[in-house]
Amino acid sequence: MKKFRFNLEPVLRKRKLAYENCARELAAVVSKLQLEQQKLNGIQRKKSETISEFERKNNPTTKDFVIYVPYIDQLELMGIRQLAAVKEVEAEVESAREVLRQAQIEHEVLVRMKEKLREQHDYEARVEEQKFLDEIAGSRSAKDPQ
Numbered sequence: 001m002k003k004f005r006f007n008l009e010p011v012l013r014k015r016k017l018a019y020e021n022c023a024r025e026l027a028a029v030v031s032k033l034q035l036e037q038q039k040l041n042g043i044q045r046k047k048s049e050t051i052s053e054f055e056r057k058n059n060p061t062t063k064d065f066v067i068y069v070p071y072i073d074q075l076e077l078m079g080i081r082q083l084a085a086v087k088e089v090e091a092e093v094e095s096a097r098e099v100l101r102q103a104q105i106e107h108e109v110l111v112r113m114k115e116k117l118r119e120q121h122d123y124e125a126r127v128e129e130q131k132f133l134d135e136i137a138g139s140r141s142a143k144d145p146q
Contacts, residue, residue, distance in 0.1 A: 004117075004118055004121045004122075006114045006117060006118075008110060008113070008114070009114075011110060012107075012110045012111070012114060015103070015106050015107040015110055016107055018103050018106075018107075019100070019103040019104055019106075019107045022096070022099050022100040022103040022104075023100055025096055025099075025100075026093070026096040026097060026099075026100050029089065029092050029093050029096045030093055032089055032092075033086070033089045033090060033092075033093050036082065036085050036086045036089050037086055039082055039085075040079065040082040040083060040085075040086055043075060043078050043079045043082055044079055046075055047072060047075040047076065047079060050068065050071060050072055050075065051072060053068075054068040054072070
């Protein structure tokens with residue numbers, strides 16, 4: 001019997017490549033999200049440190065208020081902006097995950113189809129081989145009348 005050949009092999013390779021590209025894109029977006037979250041954590045940490053430093057001053061002067069309060073307000077504003085950036089990148093991550101899921105499904109469908117066709121081919125090959133062996137056994141028994 002002839003060797004198994006999957007006619008959709010080029011499509012399978014293309015889908016696998018698309019899946020791998022989607023996985024790389026997701027990894028890049030996740031990395032970007034981690035970077036944005038680190039920036040947000042840095043801003044929040046700096047704000048917290050500044051507030052605690054201001055609170056440690058025993059008798060804050062007007063000069064301290066003029067320095068610290070606008071800086072804390074600026075950090076608050078930066079934190080809000082950075083939180084918006086994090087939310088935006090989180091949406092990108094979810095979108096990339098959905099694209100990856102779809103690419104995985106498309107790839108898996110072809111892989112399963114290939115496996116099913118291979119199983120069918122192997123079954124047909126076994127049936128053909130069994131028929132051949134039965135014919136050989138039948139012809140031997142016809143030659144050997146005993």
